[in-house]
Amino acid sequence: MTALSFEITARSATCAARAGRVATPHGEFETPAFMPVGTRGTVKGVLPRDLADTGARVVLANTYHLLLRPGPDLIRRRGGLHAFMNWPGPILTDSGGYQVYSLGDTCRITDDGVAFKSVVDGSTIELTPERSIDVQHALGADIIMAFDDCPPSVDPRSLNATRRRLASAHSAGPEADHARRLDEANERTVRWLERCASRHACSGLADRQALFGIVQGGLDPDRRRWSAQRVCAIDLPGYAIGGVAVGEGPDQIERVVSLTAPLLPEDRPRYLMGVGYERDLVAAVRAGCDMFDCVLPTRNGRNANAFTRTGQVRLKNAAFAEDDRPIEPGCDCPACAGWGDAPRPFTRAYLRHLFLAQEMLGPILVSLHNLRHFQRLLLDIRAAIREDGWSALARRWPVVDPGSRGDAEPPDTPPSNRADAQESSDPC
Amino acid sequence: MTALSFEITARSATCAARAGRVATPHGEFETPAFMPVGTRGTVKGVLPRDLADTGARVVLANTYHLLLRPGPDLIRRRGGLHAFMNWPGPILTDSGGYQVYSLGDTCRITDDGVAFKSVVDGSTIELTPERSIDVQHALGADIIMAFDDCPPSVDPRSLNATRRRLASAHSAGPEADHARRLDEANERTVRWLERCASRHACSGLADRQALFGIVQGGLDPDRRRWSAQRVCAIDLPGYAIGGVAVGEGPDQIERVVSLTAPLLPEDRPRYLMGVGYERDLVAAVRAGCDMFDCVLPTRNGRNANAFTRTGQVRLKNAAFAEDDRPIEPGCDCPACAGWGDAPRPFTRAYLRHLFLAQEMLGPILVSLHNLRHFQRLLLDIRAAIREDGWSALARRWPVVDPGSRGDAEPPDTPPSNRADAQESSDPC
Numbered sequence: 001m002t003a004l005s006f007e008i009t010a011r012s013a014t015c016a017a018r019a020g021r022v023a024t025p026h027g028e029f030e031t032p033a034f035m036p037v038g039t040r041g042t043v044k045g046v047l048p049r050d051l052a053d054t055g056a057r058v059v060l061a062n063t064y065h066l067l068l069r070p071g072p073d074l075i076r077r078r079g080g081l082h083a084f085m086n087w088p089g090p091i092l093t094d095s096g097g098y099q100v101y102s103l104g105d106t107c108r109i110t111d112d113g114v115a116f117k118s119v120v121d122g123s124t125i126e127l128t129p130e131r132s133i134d135v136q137h138a139l140g141a142d143i144i145m146a147f148d149d150c151p152p153s154v155d156p157r158s159l160n161a162t163r164r165r166l167a168s169a170h171s172a173g174p175e176a177d178h179a180r181r182l183d184e185a186n187e188r189t190v191r192w193l194e195r196c197a198s199r200h201a202c203s204g205l206a207d208r209q210a211l212f213g214i215v216q217g218g219l220d221p222d223r224r225r226w227s228a229q230r231v232c233a234i235d236l237p238g239y240a241i242g243g244v245a246v247g248e249g250p251d252q253i254e255r256v257v258s259l260t261a262p263l264l265p266e267d268r269p270r271y272l273m274g275v276g277y278e279r280d281l282v283a284a285v286r287a288g289c290d291m292f293d294c295v296l297p298t299r300n301g302r303n304a305n306a307f308t309r310t311g312q313v314r315l316k317n318a319a320f321a322e323d324d325r326p327i328e329p330g331c332d333c334p335a336c337a338g339w340g341d342a343p344r345p346f347t348r349a350y351l352r353h354l355f356l357a358q359e360m361l362g363p364i365l366v367s368l369h370n371l372r373h374f375q376r377l378l379l380d381i382r383a384a385i386r387e388d389g390w391s392a393l394a395r396r397w398p399v400v401d402p403g404s405r406g407d408a409e410p411p412d413t414p415p416s417n418r419a420d421a422q423e424s425s426d427p428c
Numbered sequence: 429m430t431a432l433s434f435e436i437t438a439r440s441a442t443c444a445a446r447a448g449r450v451a452t453p454h455g456e457f458e459t460p461a462f463m464p465v466g467t468r469g470t471v472k473g474v475l476p477r478d479l480a481d482t483g484a485r486v487v488l489a490n491t492y493h494l495l496l497r498p499g500p501d502l503i504r505r506r507g508g509l510h511a512f513m514n515w516p517g518p519i520l521t522d523s524g525g526y527q528v529y530s531l532g533d534t535c536r537i538t539d540d541g542v543a544f545k546s547v548v549d550g551s552t553i554e555l556t557p558e559r560s561i562d563v564q565h566a567l568g569a570d571i572i573m574a575f576d577d578c579p580p581s582v583d584p585r586s587l588n589a590t591r592r593r594l595a596s597a598h599s600a601g602p603e604a605d606h607a608r609r610l611d612e613a614n615e616r617t618v619r620w621l622e623r624c625a626s627r628h629a630c631s632g633l634a635d636r637q638a639l640f641g642i643v644q645g646g647l648d649p650d651r652r653r654w655s656a657q658r659v660c661a662i663d664l665p666g667y668a669i670g671g672v673a674v675g676e677g678p679d680q681i682e683r684v685v686s687l688t689a690p691l692l693p694e695d696r697p698r699y700l701m702g703v704g705y706e707r708d709l710v711a712a713v714r715a716g717c718d719m720f721d722c723v724l725p726t727r728n729g730r731n732a733n734a735f736t737r738t739g740q741v742r743l744k745n746a747a748f749a750e751d752d753r754p755i756e757p758g759c760d761c762p763a764c765a766g767w768g769d770a771p772r773p774f775t776r777a778y779l780r781h782l783f784l785a786q787e788m789l790g791p792i793l794v795s796l797h798n799l800r801h802f803q804r805l806l807l808d809i810r811a812a813i814r815e816d817g818w819s820a821l822a823r824r825w826p827v828v829d830p831g832s833r834g835d836a837e838p839p840d841t842p843p844s845n846r847a848d849a850q851e852s853s854d855p856c
Contacts, residue, residue: 078750345514350506353468356498
């Protein structure tokens with residue numbers, strides 16, 4: 001018996017897109033699937049019941065954050081993460097690799113693993129491939145990820161100051177060593193995957209949790225090909241594309257994904273980590289990807305940036321002070337559809353007031369809207385695959401047009417969209 | 429036609445308690461009723477839909493806060509507060525009097541009214557009885573309150589440092605003048621009520637909004653009697669007891685309420701402002717009070733203090749780190765009852781984790797629980813009135829025993845429980 005099965009139910013005739021179904025010990029989800037991010041065992045500001053109502057069927061949680069607090073043993077004793085966070089459906093945990101590099105006060109990176117200082121109590125914590133798998137066993141997610149070495153795909157020298165600071169945290173050496181560092185990371189990721197797979201195979205849990213490998217290689221086609229070949233040589237129930245969504249533009253994301261996705265086994269789910277905006281998702285689906293996660297719906301929701309089919313709306317903008325429209329007319333989310341016997345939407349004017357008054361209900365309502373926005377997009381993507389209706393999709397979702405990232409009004413977003421500690425708990 | 433009708437449907441044979449029904453232009457609510465506080469047009473962290481699910485039928489909003497932001501004219505143009513905050517049921521607004529004294533940077537108190545500096549933009553704002561009524565007309569609540577002069581009922585010299593600081597903000601003169609100040613406030617409150625009633629009568633809105641008068645008088649029986657007689661000489665659809673819940677002990681609250689409630693007209697709803705803990709509510713109901721409001725459920729909820737029938741539970745306490753029980757077994761709130769096909773509670777261990785991680789879901793869940801806790805208490809109180817079942821009520825709610833305020837584990841609560849700006853928007 002395996003922890004995960006994947007069935008493809010429809011294919012596009014004009015591109016590599018496919019629709020399907022992933023079955024896990026905690027239920028099924030349809031693919032392509034968008035996974036909301038519940039970093040610390042909660043999708044910020046959203047009750048699990050309301051999260052399910054947005055159409056989400058699988059959520060992501062972060063091993064790094066849960067390792068630091070409340071700790072994997074406590075969660076294991078509570079019956080695992082499903083019971084702890086009261087989410088009975090499928091869960092995926094990442095390995096902690098990305099966060100250790102980008103967030104931790106990293107002390108030492110060796111072939112054995114990574115040592116870093118806990119931001120909770122200052123203690124030194126070692127995370128190795130084996131330890132990451134052990135922690136993910138304690139958490140008990142349906143899908144667990146290999147512990148990878150993931151430096152930024154973009155050379156830090158090409159980045160602006162903010163992004164360079166983020167990127168340099170990944171780098172063990174001076175910037176000139178970037179290429180050497182990428183090679184090292186690529187090779188180390190494969191060695192670490194072997195150790196993860198070995199640990200997992202020996203655990204007796206392979207029938208309850210599915211381990212996915214992660215293809216790295218940055219923006220370089222040769223490194224990507226090398227990584228895909230070596231990673232996919234290890235027989236696993238699914239494979240991920242890592243190392244994107246860490247600062248590249250949409251064209252770079254699309255290039256890497258178009259190159260890498262076809263190199264992954266056709267009959268296994270392909271998970272593009274940390275992506276992203278609507279047009280990135282559609283491009284990745286057309287390249288053959290099946291699973292996605294991103295903090296954008298909740299992080300932008302807390303920052304008063306609401307997604308619509310024509311671009312983001314910055315609700316703090318004075319233009320909305322007396323705007324009685326919902327965020328998006330026709331949307332069926334709790335913010336746009338309202339409630340009760342004679343439902344009325346929560347207006348942009350009211351939402352703006354909530355954000356200016358720093359009221360929690362603003363982040364809550366806009367997070368719910370944004371989560372539903374992405375689930376509605378995925379619903380339409382799955383329909384487009386079945387009907388090969390890509391131009392109809394583009395008409396219904398102008399925001400997915402090439403060139404658009406939906407920020408006609410640029411939102412305040414940090415450079416990376418991947419789940420990380422910058423997913424701050426500040427409600428506004 | 430009047431804006432409000434009140435029907436008494438049951439009376440206790442052993443005390444002054446009565447059960448009834450208040451009808452307003454936006455629907456009915458049963459009494460005794462507990463009104464959650466939605467200071468800035470939102471009960472903090474709670475969707476209106478979920479608020480209704482707790483059993484709340486009427487909510488309070490604060491004129492002072494809405495006057496400052498977003499302003500009454502903007503709300504009027506949105507169709508009034510019901511439409512703005514998406515709460516179709518009955519709403520009560522206070523007059524702003526209490527907040528002007530306790531929160532505003534007060535510049536000048538005269539017989540005409542109060543001038544204070546806006547905390548939003550520093551501008552000087554004048555609030556007079558007429559202006560308070562005009563603002564409440566713009567907001568459009570079903571029940572509006574007279575603008576009163578409300579110094580603390582307790583002599584500042586008898587208070588500890590924190591409470592003294594709060595109280596001194598109410599006082600126009602040195603502490604020795606407390607008695608004179610109370611007399612002045614008592615008399616001014618009556619003069620201001622006459623001006624409020626006159627403004628309201630001339631507005632043409634008396635058939636859509638019901639004005640309540642407020643009896644002041646502090647802790648002194650003579651002042652209370654004087655105030656009740658003068659205030660109730662003005663024919664109004666309801667009367668409130670003000671000037672309690674600003675720092676006194678439960679015995680003092682009970683003494684004032686037992687004295688004052690019988691002085692109010694038998695056939696009008698009696699509203700005890702800003703109270704309070706469970707045993708205060710039961711004592712006030714037994715004295716003949718019908719309506720209550722208090723920030724305790726949401727403010728304590730945000731501070732990880734959960735109400736139970738045996739006292740408050742401080743969820744950050746290390747004792748709950750591995751506690752798999754719900755806040756209160758048998759409770760039907762979203763936190764205790766859970767959700768989905770096989771509902772499980774959100775455990776104390778998980779709630780503690782959420783608060784330690786400063787996750788919004790902690791304040792959300794505990795606020796929902798606390799709101800439901802008070803609605804369940806009121807349900808049982810109404811049943812106790814119909815059945816004269818006071819000892820059964822006390823058995824089901826050990827926390828209402830005389831002497832108990834339900835803080836076996838003392839919560840972090842500021843001295844006053846009245847709706848005010850100390851109802852901070854910090855989610856934790």
